[in-house]
Amino acid sequence: xxxxxxxxxxxxxxxxxxxxxxxxxxxxxxxxxxxxxxxxxxxxxxxxxxxxxxxxxxxxxxxxxxxxxxxxxxxxxxxxxxxxxxxxxxxxxxxxxxxxxxxxxxxxxxxxxxxxxxxxxxxxxxxxxxxxxxxxxxxxxxxxxxxxxxxxxxxxxxxxxxxxxxxxxxxxxxxxxxxxxxxxxxxxxxxxxxxxxxxxxxxxxxxxxxxxxxxxxxxxxxxxxxxxxxxxxxxxxxxxxxxxxxxxxxxxxxxxxxxxxxxxxxxxxxxxxxxxxxxxxxxxxxxxxxxxxxxxxxxxxxxxxxxxxxxxxxxxxxxxxxxxxxxxxxxxxxxxxxxxxxxxxxxxxxxxxxxxxxxxxxxxxxxxxxxxxxxxxxxxxxxxxxxxxxxxxxxxxxxxxxxxxxxxxxxxxxxxxxxxxxxxxxxxxxxxxxxxxxxxxxxxxxxxxxxxxxxxxxxxxxxxxxxxxxxxxxxxxxxxxxxxxxxxxxxxxxxxxxxxxxxxxxxxxxxxxxxxxxxxxxxxxxxxxxxxxxxxxxxxxxxxxxxxxxxxxxxxxxxxxxxxxxxxxxxxxxxxxxxxxxxxxxxxxxxxxxxxxxxxxxxxxxxxxxxxxxxxxxxxxxxxxxxxxxxxxxxxxxxxxxxxxxxxxxxxxxxxxxxxxx
Amino acid sequence: xxxxxxxxxxxxxxxxxxxxxxxxxxxxxxxxxxxxxxxxxxxxxxxxxxxxxxxxxxxxxxxxxxxxxxxxxxxxxxxxxxxxxxxxxxxxxxxxxxxxxxxxxxxxxxxxxxxxxxxxxxxxxxxxxxxxxxxxxxxxxxxxxxxxxxxxxxxxxxxxxxxxxxxxxxxxxxxxxxxxxxxxxxxxxxxxxxxxxxxxxxxxxxxxxxxxxxxxxxxxxxxxxxxxxxxxxxxxxxxxxxxxxxxxxxxxxxxxxxxxxxxxxxxxxxxxxxxxxxx
Numbered sequence: 001x002x003x004x005x006x007x008x009x010x011x012x013x014x015x016x017x018x019x020x021x022x023x024x025x026x027x028x029x030x031x032x033x034x035x036x037x038x039x040x041x042x043x044x045x046x047x048x049x050x051x052x053x054x055x056x057x058x059x060x061x062x063x064x065x066x067x068x069x070x071x072x073x074x075x076x077x078x079x080x081x082x083x084x085x086x087x088x089x090x091x092x093x094x095x096x097x098x099x100x101x102x103x104x105x106x107x108x109x110x111x112x113x114x115x116x117x118x119x120x121x122x123x124x125x126x127x128x129x130x131x132x133x134x135x136x137x138x139x140x141x142x143x144x145x146x147x148x149x150x151x152x153x154x155x156x157x158x159x160x161x162x163x164x165x166x167x168x169x170x171x172x173x174x175x176x177x178x179x180x181x182x183x184x185x186x187x188x189x190x191x192x193x194x195x196x197x198x199x200x201x202x203x204x205x206x207x208x209x210x211x212x213x214x215x216x217x218x219x220x221x222x223x224x225x226x227x228x229x230x231x232x233x234x235x236x237x238x239x240x241x242x243x244x245x246x247x248x249x250x251x252x253x254x255x256x257x258x259x260x261x262x263x264x265x266x267x268x269x270x271x272x273x274x275x276x277x278x279x280x281x282x283x284x285x286x287x288x289x290x291x292x293x294x295x296x297x298x299x300x301x302x303x304x305x306x307x308x309x310x311x312x313x314x315x316x317x318x319x320x321x322x323x324x325x326x327x328x329x330x331x332x333x334x335x336x337x338x339x340x341x342x343x344x345x346x347x348x349x350x351x352x353x354x355x356x357x358x359x360x361x362x363x364x365x366x367x368x369x370x371x372x373x374x375x376x377x378x379x380x381x382x383x384x385x386x387x388x389x390x391x392x393x394x395x396x397x398x399x400x401x402x403x404x405x406x407x408x409x410x411x412x413x414x415x416x417x418x419x420x421x422x423x424x425x426x427x428x429x430x431x432x433x434x435x436x437x438x439x440x441x442x443x444x445x446x447x448x449x450x451x452x453x454x455x456x457x458x459x460x461x462x463x464x465x466x467x468x469x470x471x472x473x474x475x476x477x478x479x480x481x482x483x484x485x486x487x488x489x490x491x492x493x494x495x496x497x498x499x500x501x502x503x504x505x506x507x508x509x510x511x512x513x514x515x516x517x518x519x520x521x522x523x524x525x526x527x528x529x530x531x532x533x534x535x536x537x538x539x540x541x542x543x544x545x546x547x548x549x550x551x552x553x554x555x556x557x558x559x560x561x562x563x564x565x566x567x568x569x570x571x572x573x574x575x576x577x578x579x580x581x582x583x584x585x586x587x588x589x590x591x592x593x594x595x596x597x598x599x600x601x602x603x604x605x606x607x608x609x610x611x612x613x614x615x616x617x618x619x620x621x622x623x624x625x626x627x628x629x630x631x632x633x634x635x636x637x638x639x640x641x642x643x644x645x646x647x648x649x650x651x652x653x654x655x656x657x658x659x660x661x662x
Numbered sequence: 663x664x665x666x667x668x669x670x671x672x673x674x675x676x677x678x679x680x681x682x683x684x685x686x687x688x689x690x691x692x693x694x695x696x697x698x699x700x701x702x703x704x705x706x707x708x709x710x711x712x713x714x715x716x717x718x719x720x721x722x723x724x725x726x727x728x729x730x731x732x733x734x735x736x737x738x739x740x741x742x743x744x745x746x747x748x749x750x751x752x753x754x755x756x757x758x759x760x761x762x763x764x765x766x767x768x769x770x771x772x773x774x775x776x777x778x779x780x781x782x783x784x785x786x787x788x789x790x791x792x793x794x795x796x797x798x799x800x801x802x803x804x805x806x807x808x809x810x811x812x813x814x815x816x817x818x819x820x821x822x823x824x825x826x827x828x829x830x831x832x833x834x835x836x837x838x839x840x841x842x843x844x845x846x847x848x849x850x851x852x853x854x855x856x857x858x859x860x861x862x863x864x865x866x867x868x869x870x871x872x873x874x875x876x877x878x879x880x881x882x883x884x885x886x887x888x889x890x891x892x893x894x895x896x897x898x899x900x901x902x903x904x905x906x907x908x909x910x911x912x913x914x915x916x917x918x919x920x921x922x923x924x925x926x927x928x929x930x931x932x933x934x935x936x937x938x939x940x941x
Contacts, residue, residue: 528817528836531702535711539718577821584829585820591837603834607841614845618853621795624780625861632786633863639879643668 024061050122084114094195138186166252215245268303292365327357337437353394378425385430409495451487458488468550506538513543523588669902670875682871684734686921691727693847695720701935761791769794790887806846813839851925872914
């Protein structure tokens with residue numbers, strides 16, 4: 001009976017006191033509705049629309065506000081918090097174990113509760129872009145408390161700083177915020193949404209032993225791509241000696257580069273900071289200047305990343321190091337290039353003079369090529385290469401005869417002056433033509449200075465010229481011949497390259513043309529233009545003034561400077577008003593060819609005949625005269641002496657006539 | 663009382679002397695600048711061209727000297743016309759008279775007699791006012807001015823001339839201009855120099871062309887026919903003048919030496935270029 005009564009009462013209550021949302025809203029849809037707690041007044045307005053749009057659309061107010069179940073209107077002002085855990089018990093449990101939950105339980109006013117992250121009446125699914133917990137919004141949500149200058153960051157013990165800034169610049173943040181990759185890791189992906197724990201807590205998702213599991217949720221099979229850094233077998237056999245992900249990829253700052261290993265460096269420095277530390281093998285200094293390392297490009301790279309076979313489980317972790325630093329583990333592409341180069345080949349042959357990475361780049365104090373202190377800074381490169389390639393040095397000795405004084409020649413060249421005197425770091429340096437890592441002799445087909453590749457090499461900077469040249473008669477694409485076609489360096493030279501507007505070049509380049517075009521160059525020097533140039537003056541028509549330089553074409557080609565259509569215009573460059581007929585001047589005339597130039601031939605020989613015959617007649621006349629002339633000289637002398645004697649007595653009878661017949 | 667110097671025979675007028683000096687200056691300038699281009703392949707040409715201030719300046723000097731020479735030539739033509747009016751009074755006497763610059767019967771006879779004389783088969787011919795070799799020199803200049811002048815003008819204004827000449831005419835003009843110039847300089851600096859200056863009895867130079875005066879006795883011996891004619895006509899006294907002061911003579915000699923040396927230098931240079939450096 002008792003039970004029956006209870007059922008009836010319950011039944012009645014249900015019906016009598018069934019509280020529909022509408023009942024609540026009859027008061028709470030008033031925008032001005034206010035409540036007060038601890039003397040503070042706040043709005044108790046509930047937006048019905050939002051409520052209906054939320055995930056809790058099917059729930060009643062009292063499902064959450066359980067303490068109001070059956071309460072009379074108007075209900076008490078002081079209510080209990082909505083009990084999310086009533087339904088979300090799993091989340092509630094995790095929350096209460098986490099930092100946030102514990103702090104909340106302790107009554108920390110800064111501790112966040114469910115509603116701080118999820119909202120209250122307007123809770124949306126986390127996949128809804130409007131939701132506060134939508135992936136894209138998570139960093140901002142967490143950032144509300146964990147941004148710089150916030151009370152949490154100032155008053156609570158948070159071991160990291162600039163979390164949000166760092167995150168937003170990290171590869172995860174960039175992926176999420178800039179690229180909209182909602183699958184990218186957000187705060188909650190690593191820290192979990194509800195049971196956030198410090199990394200010192202072994203249960204934490206970011207605890208050292210859990211971090212790999214956390215990262216591999218997304219980065220599955222990551223060990224396969226880390227074999228360059230960490231030998232594959234270690235992943236299986238000695239996982240405990242492996243660094244944790246965050247040792248290299250700093251939390252919040254993760255990028256595709258490697259990060260400080262933290263304490264590992266200081267372990268190394270325990271010994272290597274000692275200036276007197278010497279190798280037991282050969283006595284060379286093993287001292288490492290940590291200040292230099294911190295100043296270098298590798299300041300975020302840990303010692304053990306380069307000295308990779310270090311074994312932290314040993315008392316002296318570095319005793320397991322047997323190999324030299326292998327830069328190519330990270331700089332793989334560069335390493336491949338180096339292997340192809342003469343430097344690399346020599347190294348492979350164990351040539352003691354073969355330059356290795358550190359000889360050009362340094363060791364612990366590696367600096368970027370834009371750092372003026374770096375040995376690979378543009379203006380330092382000639383000096384760097386000269387170390388071996390200066391006459392007398394190892395490379396110059398090996399490359400006999402060719403490497404004569406290239407460094408001094410380069411200094412005086414247009415590139416050398418541009419680089420070293422004008423400080424134009426864009427000027428061609430050794431490495432621009434020979435490449436930085438794949439230098440090879442020109443005879444090698446892979447070489448940047450191989451005849452086949454040189455136009456492209458020069459074209460790297462001198463763009464436009466390469467295209468012109470490719471269309472010219474000197475291009476192997478146009479002229480198919482077994483004879484040697486000129487390349488850039490045949491006319492411009494390589495290390496002694498000069499400005500093309502200087503007389504030396506202007507006149508010197510004709511010798512270059514003459515190397516192949518022997519006959520035509522010779523006849524050019526018989527004409528006015530050729531003679532003026534021979535006198536050392538460039539202000540006259542030289543080969544390229546008429547034929548062009550990079551765009552030389554045969555005169556039969558309409559595009560040629562010397563074609564029927566263009567020739568007068570070409571002459572007009574120097575001879576304003578020149579006509580087609582003017583262009584009929586034979587610029588390569590010779591009077592030694594009766595077949596091609598009969599007029600010149602016969603005029604020349606006519607003139608020569610006139611000259612020779614005149615000289616023969618006049619010369620003979622003069623020579624025949626000579627004996628008589630000597631005789632006549634005597635006669636005059638006698639006369640002179642006789643006159644001297646006479647003049648003493650003879651009176652001056654002849655009348656003076658100054659004017660004469662003038 | 664200072665003794666009066668012996669009177670001398672006046673052979674050249676003041677204008678004739680001035681024209682010859684201008685001729686020398688312009689001729690040597692033309693030769694030096696022109697040869698520096700013709701023999702451009704020699705180191706001497708290179709040196710000279712740079713000494714003269716570059717090929718453009720050398721070219722300007724060349725053209726300026728050419729203008730001077732043309733002026734000399736034209737002035738001489740006007741002088742002939744003036745002489746025809748004042749002295750000869752008719753073209754006939756100018757051309758056919760004994761003092762004519764044109765070749766005549768006497769020159770042919772003199773030439774034959776000279777050959778005999780050279781061969782020690784006769785006496786020295788009685789040369790008149792102008793000997794046949796002097797006349798040859800004189801007309802060589804006429805010829806040279808026309809040939810070198812016309813081709814030079816073509817090369818000076820190639821754009822103008824190729825309006826009615828083919829382009830290769832410039833090549834032909836170059837050959838003629840250059841070879842005729844070679845003939846002219848070679849002839850003047852060897853044959854003319856020898857016949858007038860370096861001949862043993864005149865050595866090292868005959869300054870009559872600068873002073874205009876020749877000692878009477880020497881004149882009597884050198885040009886007996888002219889002397890005889892003047893004495894017969896009783897005109898000799900009209901041509902007798904006082905000699906120049908030694909300072910004038912010295913100045914003239916310095917100039918003469920300069921011209922002579924330059925000329926000989928050019929000859930040596932040409933020979934060197936032709937033999938040792940010809941291309």
